[in-house]
Amino acid sequence: MRLKLGGHCIFESGDAQRLCIEGGAPVIKLMNSYKVGIENGVRVRQLPTELEVGQGLLSMSPRPLIIGRHYVENEPPNDDFLRHSPQDIARLYISWMETDIRSNPHIDAWEGPNEPAFGYGLDPKGRTALLWYSQFEIERTRILRGTFNKASVIGNFSTGTPDLPANDRMAGWRPFISAIEATSEYGGYLGLHEYGGPDRSMDGWLLLRYRWILNELRTRNVSVKIVMTECGFDSTPGNPPGDSWKGLKLTPEKYAQYLIWYNEELLKDPEVVGGTLFTYGHNTGWPDFDLEGTAVTQYLID
Helix, strand or coil: CCCCEEEEEECCCHHHHHHHHCCCCCEEEEECCCCCCEECCEECCCCHHHHHHHHHHHHCCCCCEEEEECCCCCCCCCHHHHCCCHHHHHHHHHHHHHHHHHHCCCCCEEECCCCCCCCCCCCHHHHHHHHHHHHHHHHHHHHHHHHHCCEEEEEEECCCCCCCCCCCCCCCCHHHHHHHHHHHHHCCEEEEEEEECCCHHHCCCCCCCHHHHHHHHHHCCCCCCEEEEEEEECCCCCCCCCCCCCCCCCCHHHHHHHHHHHHHHHCCCCCEEEEEEEEECCCCCCCCCCCCCCCHHHHHHC
């Protein structure tokens, strides 16, 4: 099986790196720690097996896309930022993460704010905020490429957003299309979060939701590269209580079967680079979602 699903890592993860090295996953996302092996001849704090894996990841050809996320507690488009120009705030945002960018040259692309919210239905306030955010992402994308020669991953909207109103499905996306066009100009990516659950009637609305905007972009002849910067099982309409795959008491084999179906759907769209499964790493803070040390990884590789 050709694998499009890699790992979302909170701290170091040997299993997520195995998805790339042994499974051929084309993408991995690193958060809180961007270390994947040996830096400047100094061994990083990883298990010996992970050190070996890390070096293998960096030496792969072609190498998977490595995405970094710099955690910021208060991010645009909160009201504090909307009072200022989006270009000024983009420059400020980049300044917060400049040390990380320069210290981690193996990171190919950097995310912006995580799961920005604009409200359902896009009232005038929400539409104004999304237009502001689009200009913010354009400037952030331009700076990353022009100053650091790095790609940007824009959007990173939460599951089920932006809204797709029944009377005009693209109303929630149209203000953001200019930012997507900027990723084409500067070699960036559109990031989305997609989670599903046992209620398969939601497939296409939550999981595979990206196809709504992808079809619109194809109609407009706008090229795009899409990455699911988070994906997996989460609280969704129709889910029984429990939310995560562990909370719902899925076996690793059963969860892997679900992910294999999703992987096969992603393979149908060449614009999709891949997705990063939430989550891998040691002491992630999300134990019910954690894939580290489970059999799910091996099922996907096999």
